Every structure is written in C-alpha cells, then in structure tokens.
Amino acid sequence: xxxxxxxxxxxxxxxxxxxxxxxxxxxxxxxxxxxxxxxxxxxxxxxxxxxxxxxxxxxxxxxxxxxxxxxxxxxxxxxxxxxxxxxxxxxxxxxxxxxxxxxxxxxxxxxxxxxxxxxxxxxxxxxxxxxxxxxxxxxxxxxxxxxxxxxxxxxxxxxxxxxxxxxxxxxxxxxxxxxxxxxxxxxxxxxxxxxxxxxxxxxxxxxxxxxxx
Amino acid sequence: xxxxxxxxxxxxxxxxxxxxxxxxxxxxxxxxxxxxxxxxxxxxxxxxxxxxxxxxxxxxxxxxxxxxxxxxxxxxxxxxxxxxxxxxxxxxxxxxxxxxxxxxxxxxxxxxxxxxxxxxxxxxxxxxxxxxxxxxxxxxxxxxxxxxxxxxxxxxxxxxxxxxxxxxxxxxxxxxxxxxxxxxxxxxxxxxxxxxxxxxxxxxxxxxxxxxx
DNA sequence: ATTAAGTTGCACACCTATGTGCAGGTATCG
DNA sequence: CGATACCTGCACATAGGTGTGCAACTTAAT
Numbered sequence: 001x002x003x004x005x006x007x008x009x010x011x012x013x014x015x016x017x018x019x020x021x022x023x024x025x026x027x028x029x030x031x032x033x034x035x036x037x038x039x040x041x042x043x044x045x046x047x048x049x050x051x052x053x054x055x056x057x058x059x060x061x062x063x064x065x066x067x068x069x070x071x072x073x074x075x076x077x078x079x080x081x082x083x084x085x086x087x088x089x090x091x092x093x094x095x096x097x098x099x100x101x102x103x104x105x106x107x108x109x110x111x112x113x114x115x116x117x118x119x120x121x122x123x124x125x126x127x128x129x130x131x132x133x134x135x136x137x138x139x140x141x142x143x144x145x146x147x148x149x150x151x152x153x154x155x156x157x158x159x160x161x162x163x164x165x166x167x168x169x170x171x172x173x174x175x176x177x178x179x180x181x182x183x184x185x186x187x188x189x190x191x192x193x194x195x196x197x198x199x200x201x202x203x204x205x206x207x208x209x210x211x212x213x
Numbered sequence: 214x215x216x217x218x219x220x221x222x223x224x225x226x227x228x229x230x231x232x233x234x235x236x237x238x239x240x241x242x243x244x245x246x247x248x249x250x251x252x253x254x255x256x257x258x259x260x261x262x263x264x265x266x267x268x269x270x271x272x273x274x275x276x277x278x279x280x281x282x283x284x285x286x287x288x289x290x291x292x293x294x295x296x297x298x299x300x301x302x303x304x305x306x307x308x309x310x311x312x313x314x315x316x317x318x319x320x321x322x323x324x325x326x327x328x329x330x331x332x333x334x335x336x337x338x339x340x341x342x343x344x345x346x347x348x349x350x351x352x353x354x355x356x357x358x359x360x361x362x363x364x365x366x367x368x369x370x371x372x373x374x375x376x377x378x379x380x381x382x383x384x385x386x387x388x389x390x391x392x393x394x395x396x397x398x399x400x401x402x403x404x405x406x407x408x409x410x411x412x413x414x415x416x417x418x419x420x421x422x423x424x425x426x
Numbered sequence: 427a428t429t430a431a432g433t434t435g436c437a438c439a440c441c442t443a444t445g446t447g448c449a450g451g452t453a454t455c456g
Numbered sequence: 457c458g459a460t461a462c463c464t465g466c467a468c469a470t471a472g473g474t475g476t477g478c479a480a481c482t483t484a485a486t
Binding site: 119124156162169170198201205 | 256257258332335337368369370371374375378379382383385386387389390392393396401404405408409411412413414416417418
Binding site: 218220223235236237238260261262272273276280281 | 472473474475476477478483484485
C-alpha cells in the first residue's frame with residue numbers, strides 16, 4: 001500500500017488533478033509559478049522558501065501545489081515552452097530577415113521567461129527538459145537560416161546550423177545582460193540578431209526603416 | 214589566542230605563505246586549480262570532492278592548500294584575471310577592427326578560463342570578484358569601441374558603452390556554446406565579434422583576407 | 427636514513443535546503 | 457451556516473556539502 005497524505009492539498013499535488021480547485025488556490029498556484037520564474041531568472045538556485053515568500057505563501061504550502069521542487073521547476077519550463085511555441089508559430093518566414101526581427105521582438109517581450117529557462121538549463125539535471133522548451137524556436141530558426149542562406153538574404157560564410165546556434169546564443173546573452181535590458185530599447189536585441197545574421201549596421205537601419213512605414 | 218592547526222599543510226593554507234613547499238605539493242596545488250577551473254567551467258556548483266578527485270587528491274587534502282572553498286574559487290578567478298590582463302595588454306588598437314580580432318582570438322584560446330569565470334559570476338556572492346577579472350578586458354574594449362565609433366570604423370547606431378557590453382556578452386556566449394567550441398574554428402568567434410561590431414559578413418571576409426598575406 | 431611535509435581515512439559537528447506529519451486556524455463554496 | 461479545501465506553524469527526519477581534529481601512512485628533501 002502507498003502512503004496517503006492526510007492533507008487534501010498535498011494529495012492533489014501528488015496526483016496532479018487540475019479539477020475543482022478553490023479560486024484562491026488556483027491564484028496561488030499562478031503566483032507560485034510567477035514567483036518561481038522571476039526568482040530563477042535572477043538566481044538559478046533560488047530556494048523554495050524564497051519563492052514561496054515572494055508568492056506570499058509558506059514553504060509548506062508549496063507542497064499543496066507541487067509534489068516537490070522538481071515538479072515546480074518543470075512546470076516553469078513547461079510554461080516557458082508554451083510561450084516560446086507561440087512565438088515560433090506566429091513567425092512567418094517570407095523574408096528571413098523579417099522573420100528574425102519578429103523572433104527577436106517576441107523573445108524580448110518574454111525576456112524574463114527566457115532568462116529563467118536559460119538559468120534552469122545551467123543545471124545539468126534539467127538541461128534536457130529545458131532544451132525541449134526551446135525546441136520549437138530552434139526548429140523555426142533552423143528553417144529561417146536554411147532558407148535565408150539559400151536565398152542569399154543571410155550570410156553565406158557558415159552553415160545554417162552554426163548560424164542558428166549563434167543567433168540563439170547571442171539573443172539569449174543580450175536578454176541576460178542587465179546593462180542592455182535595463183534600457184528601454186528592444187531595438188538593440190533586434191540589431192544583435194541581425195548583426196549575427198550577417199547584415200551590416202547600415203543594412204539593418206535600412207531594413208528597420210522600411211518597417212516604420 | 215588563535216586556533217593553530219596541528220597539520221603543517223593546513224597551517225600553510227590558512228596563512229597562505231608561498232615559500233619553501235615540497236615539489237609535489239606545488240604540483241598538486243596547480244592540479245587543484247586546473248581541476249577547479251575545468252569543473253567549474255562545466256558546473257558552477259562543482260563540489261570540492263569532485264574537484265579534489267579530478268586532481269587526484271582527497272577532499273581533505275584540499276584544505277592543505279586553501280583555507281576554504283571560497284579561497285580556491287577566488288584563486289581561480291585571480292588566475293583568470295592574470296590571463297585576461299595579458300590578452301588585454303597585448304592588444305594594440307591601431308585599427309579598432311583588428312583590435313577586436315586580436316581580442317577574440319585571445320579569448321578563444323582562453324575559452325576554458327572564460328567559461329569558468331562566467332560560471333563563477335552566476336553566483337551572486339562572487340559577482341564582484343569575477344567582474345574584477347574581466348575589468349582589464351572591459352577597459353580595453355571600451356577604449357576600442359570609443360575610438361572605433363569615433364573614427365567610423367565601427368557601427369554608429371549605439372553608444373560605445375552599449376556596444377562594448379554587447380560584444381563582451383556575445384563573445385562569452387559563443388565560447389560557452391558547445392556546438393561552436395566543439396568545432397575547430399576560432400574564426401567563428403572572430404566573426405561573431407565583428408558582426409556585433411557592425412560589419413557585414415562580406416566586409417568581415419575582406420578584413421580577414423587581408424590578414425592572411 | 428632521518429626528519430618533516432604532505433596525504434589519507436575516518437570521525438564528527440555544522441549548515442542549508444528539502445520533504446513530511448500533524449494540529450489548529452482561515453477562507454471558499456454550497 | 458456547515459463542510460471542507462487550503463494555509464500556517466511547528467517539529468522532525470533526511471540529504472549533500474563544508475570545515476576540522478587526529479592518527480597513521482607516504483613521499484620529498486637534506
């Protein structure tokens with residue numbers, strides 16, 4: 001026989017049934033996820049206690065929503081994955097350069113989520129799971145670089161795979177940099193991506209000017 | 214009165230006197246630093262035990278060389294700082310673009326050191342110390358971007374400070390990426406830096422071709 | 427060969443963080 | 457209002473990592 005939690009909330013967390021919860025409980029669960037994302041975005045090893053407090057709860061209460069720390073982290077990844085999938089899906093790759101602009105913009109707006117996911121990936125134990133979250137973005141990016149290099153719109157001095165990898169890492173690095181994210185301009189993030197893609201800063205200006213009209 | 218270690222090696226570690234050590238001891242100290250650098254380059258939270266084992270020693274023996282974990286980490290940073298200072302010092306900034314090429318090349322050859330330093334900096338507790346290690350590089354980079362933007366050799370659509378920041382982060386990200394560092398080409402690292410600097414991939418090719426002669 | 431430095435191996439105390447049990451509150455829903 | 461889901465607050469067990477003491481062993485230096 002298995003051990004049954006005397007606590008009702010704990011039981012739900014263990015079996016993960018998403019139905020018939022009290023209104024405040026669902027809110028708290030959201031708060032926990034948000035707090036976890038924010039905390040992890042700053043510190044990869046944020047403690048459960050700090051997360052719970054940031055969410056206005058006790059550490060003990062966390063176990064009423066998630067069976068253990070790992071489940072919480074995995075859920076943060078899953079939320080990020082959904083977010084990233086949307087961005088990837090909403091990107092049309094007519095002009096590869098414009099597709100890159102769109103991707104960069106989307107990521108900029110999800111920068112906290114990106115930072116959290118990247119930080120989680122620093123832990124070897126979660127690397128695989130985190131990679132899953134970025135998978136749709138990677139696929140879209142691979143598609144864009146392949147088409148872009150083929151059509152001559154992007155640089156031709158490296159393989160599509162390497163280029164996609166570089167764009168991804170440069171974008172992440174830009175979003176991680178507080179000296180950049182502190183400023184208001186998402187334009188910087190866009191220009192970074194276009195730079196790696198092989199466009200000169202003048203070409204970038206022309207491309208972006210054409211968008212303003 | 215202060216507590217005196219009965220162990221001679223422990224005593225040395227506590228007072229940090231660098232003189233009159235046995236030959237194997239100095240070797241072991243080097244091995245420890247190397248192992249620590251490599252381990253931390255892969256895992257920011259590498260345990261003392263794993264480091265000691267990688268160096269062919271016991272965890273207990275570490276305390277014969279360093280008073281505590283923090284001292285070891287700080288020494289890793291210090292070693293990196295020296296390395297980076299050399300790179301910065303050996304960079305002449307006649308042509309800003311060539312200065313960037315030189316910096317990128319130097320960092321590429323010190324990639325393990327860079328990764329370790331970056332990983333250490335992920336811990337808030339060491340952030341300030343790690344920043345010190347990168348200080349000379351940052352200064353040189355600031356100098357290069359200032360002169361480069363002024364002379365028109367580098368992009369003019371951002372401030373020298375932001376540009377320096379972006380170059381630094383992009384370079385770090387490239388060196389951190391296993392998909393890139395696995396390949397043999399340091400050329401990729403160079404091209405990334407030049408890309409961020411605002412050069413198109415064709416301009417990069419011309420610049421680099423001029424170097425081969 | 428003798429001496430002392432260096433290392434091992436084990437013991438132990440300590441700390442931080444995680445996960446669980448339980449009694450008693452507080453809020454939500456019917 | 458009544459039932460119960462949820463939360464608090466505490467206590468406790470557990471686990472992994474760090475730092476130290478000490479006896480015995482190994483190795484370099486003279």
